[in-house]
Amino acid sequence: MAGHYDASNKKLTMESADNLSRLPEEIRRHILTFLPTIDATRTSILSRTWRTTCYSLQNLCFDYNQFPEMERKRDNFVNFINQVLALHDESDIHVFEFCLSTSNHYNFLIKNDWIVFAVLHNVKKLVLYGSIDEVQKLPDCLFACKSLVKLELALVNDVLVWPKTFELPNLRKLSLKFLVLSEQGLRQELFSSLPALEKLSIFFCNINSFKVLSVSAARLKTFIMCSCPGMDGCSISIQAPNLMQFIYAGGVRRCYDFNIPPHTLKFVANAEVPCIMKIRSIDEFSQSVIKITRELFKATRVEFNHRLIQALSMARDLRRRFASNIFYNTKSLTINLWPKKDYIETAMVVVCRCPNLSVLRLNIVRSEGQILVNPDLELNLVNDDAVGAFHKLIYVMIENFGGNESELGLVKYLLANAHSLFRMRFVMDMSRIKNELKLKSKIREFEKASPFVVVRFE
Secondary structure, three states: OHHHHHHHHHHHHHHHHHHHHOOOHHHHHHHHOOOOHHHHHHHHHOOHHHHHHHOOOOEEEEEHHHOOOOOOHHHHHHHHHHHHHHHOOOOOOOEEEEEOOOOOHHHOEOOHHHHHHHHHOOOOEEEEEEEOOOOOOOOHHHHHOOOOOEEEEEEOOOEOOOOOOOOOOOOOEEEEEOOEOOOOOOOOOOHHHOOOOOEEEEEOOEOOOOOEEEEEOOOOOEEEEEOOOOHHHOEEEEEOOOOOEEEEEOOOOOHHHEEOOOOOEEEEEOOOOOOEEEOOOHHHHHHHHHHHHHHHOOOOEEEEOHHHHHHHOOOOOHHHHOOOOOOOOOOEEEEEEOOOHHHHHHHHHHHOOOOOOOEEEEEEOOOOOOOOOOOOOOOOOOOOOOOOOOOOOOEEEEEEEOOOHHHHHHHHHHHHHOOOOOEEEEEEOOOOOOOHHHHHHHHHOOOOOOOOOEEEEO
8 A cells, every 4th residue: 555655656746747847948947046056956857858957047056055064065065066057058147146155265265267157148146255366356357247237246355456447337236245445446436437336335345445435326326335344434425316325334433424415315323423314214224224234144243233223123024024044154243232122122033043153242232311112121032943043152241231121031031042152241230230139140040051151240
């Protein structure tokens, strides 16, 4: 009986695969766009028809974090890339992504041959996340790619030198990350020479050599700048008559350091000046802040501004909107936040998406004259075990701890879920604490998932 069932089940599977093989080529190709590249290539074993489809994949995304764990993983990953490219036919490629981020990313280089391959196949979206050789420059053909619509360069500590002559007539979105930007390599006329540019994003780029960063682009609609070393000494000047959205999170010290069109949607978040906000729609604004958060957590070390936490808390159904995101790269996280229920819950939603997090620093911010609404409400915190949140967390530091119920709820939650926690350290805000001994005793009585954790108070 069991044998008959297995045979029937196998026959049904083969018939289903055969039915899929009868689909038109364009539909089969479209189906594969929803699969990771490594899974899409596995369909080549189904039939000769599917093998042909695999040779013309429109989306090629090579993500080291999604590659299976195995011996010599790095070598096998590079071999996999080379094999997929060698078998690809002459058809165009819409999306070409290399995400080669590892803990030792400096020895894991993106090859120029891969970039040239993308350009020759009329790539529309190109993402380069990793490193290139110090003596290697990006190939000239990249800067003459007429098919390119979106370019994301996330090359760790690479000094970006844009060529004197280039032609990117259809480039609408440009994202620069982890680069060293200089006035020599990033000339003022660069952005004005991109006639189709509508969105410019700059994250984690070193801009120490700039006193004024000027952006001039006739069609620019969105400009986002976040967490760039040198921001505190750099003014921003934007000549963009069609600019609709300007979002900035960093260290600018004076409001008048910005020269932007008066009609623009604005959000400026930093620790030293009041938050500048001019928004049209909460939903539109929330979506932009969520996108910024996703970009920030591509870094190994992340510092999250309390203004960003405040903005992120405005988003509806935040847990669902982050459900598909897992931030593998982030290992050290600093969060500045007000001790308010909504902000703490928002911060933990993001923290729970970081399975490799080992160090968490929380700085409780109490601005002068600030009024907190309902700071002592019970927290609603949920741990996503499927992601493996807190499994690698070994150190937590909480500064300016005042001991209200929301803060205590946060501590209780972390202690109950961090199975590998080795130390939790408190820097107390004694001006807020009425009974120090009672507070310490209460914390020590909390359930602890880790048998090794040491709780210290300062």
